[in-house]
Amino acid sequence: MSHLNSLEKRAAWSLALVFAFRMLGLFMLIPVFAIFGQDLIGFSPLWIGLAIGAYGLTQALLQIPMGWLSDQWGRKPVMLLGLGFFVLGSVVAALADSVYMVTLGRVLQGMGAISGAVMALASDLTREEQRPKVMAVIGMTIGLSFTIAMVAGPAIAAASGLSGIFWCTALMAITGLLLVWKVVPVAVSKAPASETLATKGQIMALFRHPELLRLNFGVLVLHLLLTAIFVVLPTLLLQQNFASAQHWQLYLPVLIGAFILMVPLMILASRKQQEKGYLLLAISLLIVSFVLILINQQLWSITLALLLFFVGFNYLEASMPALLSRIAPAGLKGTAMGTYASAQFLGAFLGGILGGAVASFSGGESLFAVAALIGLLWLAYASRMTVPARSQRLSLPVKVADETAAAQLAQRLTQLQGVLEVTVVVAEQRLYLKVGQQQFDLAEAQSLVESSQKS
Template identity: 65%
Template sequence: MHQLNSLEKRAAIALALVFSTRMLGLFMLLPVFALYGEQLVGFSPLWIGLAIGAYGLTQAILQIPFGWLSDKIGRHKVMLLGLSLFVLGSVVAALAESVYMVTLGRVLQGAGAIAGAVLALAADLTREEQRPKVMAIIGASIGLSFAVAMVAGPLLARWAGLSGVFWFTAVLAVCAMLIVAFLVPKSVSKAPMAETLALPQSLAAMLKHGQLLRLDAGVLILHLMLTAMFVALPALLNQQHLAAERHWQVYLPVLLGSFLFMVPMMIIAMRRQQEKRYFLINVLLLVIAMLICWQATTLWGLVLALLVFFIGFNFLEASLPAMVSRVAPAGQRGSAMGIYSSSQFFGAFLGGLLGGAVAQQFGFVAIFAVLAGIGLVWLAIASTMQVPSRAQRLSLPVAVTTEQQAAALAAKLAALAGVQEVTILLADQRCYLKVSAQQFELAQAQSLVAVGNQ
């Protein structure tokens, strides 16, 4: 963080806290609901899955609209609105006596879809060259919150029950609201919308982009597998005579061990420029993990399966958004990431629904056989993807008034060495570039833009 200025550091830390406290509350239900929800009226395997994954449905539906709303009424207002809905959902779930009301609470939690607004505010508050670092800090906070939730969830549920978990998530959301109100800096400018938020006119094109669709399908399946797995996993650990309050003793070393394997793989993949090969290897790890779970008859078998799964999961969770950013056309990253985020949350909803339905009809163990098959489908899809070379993204202000002027300037910029893509948006009066940093000369582009602006 040494190259970030004081405002950027404050923004990175404050927004990471907002993101991580909210995601911690969402994740904490995963390892505990299947065990501690048994006393709820209407409890069944199907409703286990629906309650676990319900937040994903409203997240998927509202993610892009909330981002648009933040551009109209302000990032802070939308963040406070979303967190208020999250608090309301947590309270509804905490007071619930039936699984149906818990599911309603989860739907309300998901309605606080503030991810787009948070990332847009992060872009507003940072310089373009420092923006990836701030986004990486926020992304890392999500991974950390997941790890903490896997440990804290079982311990808190043992001490305070399922309602205590929801009360705690409500308190976390109130803390996040205080951070937004008093710690998150107010933005005085807006980053170019096309690179941070989904543009309505770009969504149709993104839904037809074959390479992006492969990545969207990938993150959907990844989170489907994660959510569906936790419909069954807590019960299977219990069957191995591991008390619920001791489940963290499995999750903590598994998650730490997975990072020890995952990080070197990422470094090797990037250095050797073999990202696709390692991507496919990690999809295969997910399939292997599901097959081990399907056949496991001992606690150590489940531990091994979890370790293999989270090596693959952590690698893919870090790789997928980076690939989306690289594949997205210049000037359309916001739209690409908006659809990607919606796919991610929709996958969580489908995972809960599928896991609950399969468990209801065929038992918990059958979930893993189904997930192994879905993983093989993903492996086939991923084998056809193309990984583009690494590129830097830039945006420059322009002053062109007609499509002919924009086309002429774009043609001149595209002819420069190192330029991979050029997009000029007349509405934004900005030019978006994807360039090879080794070949591209910024001064040449700036002089062409200056001439075009005259």
Template identity: 60%
Template sequence: MHQLNSLEKRAALALALVFSSRMLGLFMLLPVFALYGAELAGFSPLWIGLAIGAYGLTQAILQIPLGWLSDRIGRRPVMLGGLALFALGSVVAALADSVYLVTLGRILQGAGAIAGAILAFAADVTREEQRPKVMAIIGASIGLSFAAAMVLGPLLAKWGGLSGVFWFTALLACCAMLLVAFLLPNSVNKAPMAETLALPESLGAMLKHRQLLQLDFGVLLLHLMLTAMFVVLPSLLQHYGLVSTQHWQFYLPLLLGSFVLMIPMMLIAMRKAQEKGFFLLAIALLSAAMLLAALQPGFWPLTGALLLFFIGFNFLEASLPALVSRIAPAGQRGSAMGIYSSSQFFGAFLGGVLGGTLLQHFSYQALFAALAVIGLIWLAVASTLLLPPRAQRLSLRLSVSNTEQANTLAAQLTALQGVQEVTIVLAEKRCYLKVSSAQFDTAQAQAVITAAGA
């Protein structure tokens, strides 16, 4: 029971490949569009930002609704439909001769918002005790796809220009559709939805949860800063003498170095119980990096600034979803993660708009300075973040029939040692628990449920 079985391994691999291929296609435009898009009609700094960030708007709008739809018509149809939209958007962008059509293509790419359906499918086919491993594998694929995009984007643009990048993205989408159609296991079982998908009745509560809103605000700013930076970064590297065909040689060691330097931060933060301190340090690194880039022109100061930025970015990209999962109330993690994901993509859209606007009307120094200020604002907001103790999440089956029985049982379970939160979802016939694993006795909780006739 402590290892993934063959079905779980197959699902984890296939879903990670589908997720990462889609994100790879979205990310590959970042390091190349500011350079290769100059040949397009209507090209301007503002439209650089709009084209880069446009996918984030439709992703943010459709992320939660498509998750709900997958619960109605099935995961596979939603995933196939989303990937088809992604492929269509890629083809539109590949054939475009104006920046406006490229932006339309990016909007269509973003409309294939299938993250919720992918995670729900992962939950459907995995055992509860193995589910965190599968989710972690899928989550890690995002970071790997970003690193790969920084290298592959410039290489593909060197070979086939901007259209070559989009044709490759369309090919990735078609390969992902084949994975969904033929490699993913068939499943008619459905996992508890409250911990996987956003529920309409939970969204209001999540939007009032102060700690979760701080994290949603944080990931919005994180991706705003990333997207806005790439509006100017490729052109700036070329200005400093690094031709576009060499940009991958710049990004690769930079990202590898940032990963190597980020890992000790993660280990110390977890082992020494200093998560908040390192969380704030990572935000400070973002702001310091942008300030250095604004005040010290030149290739080497920019290189140092980007190394600092990506150390902080990688740490936060890994930490933020883990904190959301940890803070989210029992039985409401799906809703919390749905809002978090929408905030992330909306941040990418805002970053494109902000970056393009500042670059068109001011200078790259003004853009970096604005991002440094945004980092400081985030640092001030995050300084009030309260982290709860680590907890294990469990779900137990019930047969309660009314609210009165559910309230009585919830009170009895709350009184057990080690129980931090109890949520009973009548529609699912399930009880969700957040517990301290060192103190909680599962058998005792099951006995309470049995004695209550539930």
């Protein structure tokens, strides 16, 4: 079958909405807090950064443990728990009169680290051949949520203040709770854990993988830079006599333009198979945007810089997970994605601290010089990346008695033409293959597996 069935469609749109409501709530504060938080007790540039990035710390710490819990307790109970924390954090922040309580609310919001559970449930509810479509639908909601948040945040804050942002966030989280409770399907099967969730025994091994380390470092820096610059950017716009209620009028065309310009880069990178070159180009766009703001803070210059920044940001946000999926060892995609997501959220937290600290001690303009320097270091580190040839991932059931039998089977399979990597997971009785897209003969591999089980 080439199309999603009714269960898969229901899973795709309901889980995408749950993801979107949560991400909207996290992102809407970014473009407004530096302005609308000024009436809070204890307001300072450092606490701006801490409040904006605080959710990233608890997200980074709990992303993988919450995924593990979803294996023990079930996907939906963990999602309900996480969304409950999100509602609580939103209410605490909405009622806050100090920057400290807002930061506490953001920490509680971050405890709703349900990304792993959502992705795992999506895998549980879909057939293997249809799984990429459902994952793509959910993945697209991240970029769409960010765009909507950058426009909706300033508009809501202008109409109802900072508390309005958090009450809106609480309402969306409650809607997400109802969706999970009443609409999201109950899984009747469970996808292989190694491909959807982080596994405890392999995390340290992946940290030693040089190419995955580059990607984890890259996403950490990408979100560090995003969070850091928005500690001071809204204030720069105010200094250009651009009222906060109108900021969405800048963000909307910039984000639409950036998306339009990003698409050709994605097409060219894929068609020419020059992913590394275009990745380096995107990082360079980030650096140029920081330099442009550093030398000229007029409105046209800030607008152009933001356009360049988001072209690079959107390209990197879309392309790095695809590279990660290609590079991750066979059978360990879930673990690789778990560590990648943790690095992403940790970057948001560190970006808040960096932005607040630099703005407090050296002024807002110097932050862009620091950002450009960090970007140059990332460019140098990424330039040494090796991108492997495109491959296909396959998963087959096997019957192996123990680790010795698994190792023998894996050794035989590595001799087949087109086989790049083999992982046999005894606990799951499943075989994972990473193979070349043209040279590999699936029938030959299946025959070898069957013969090994008879012997």
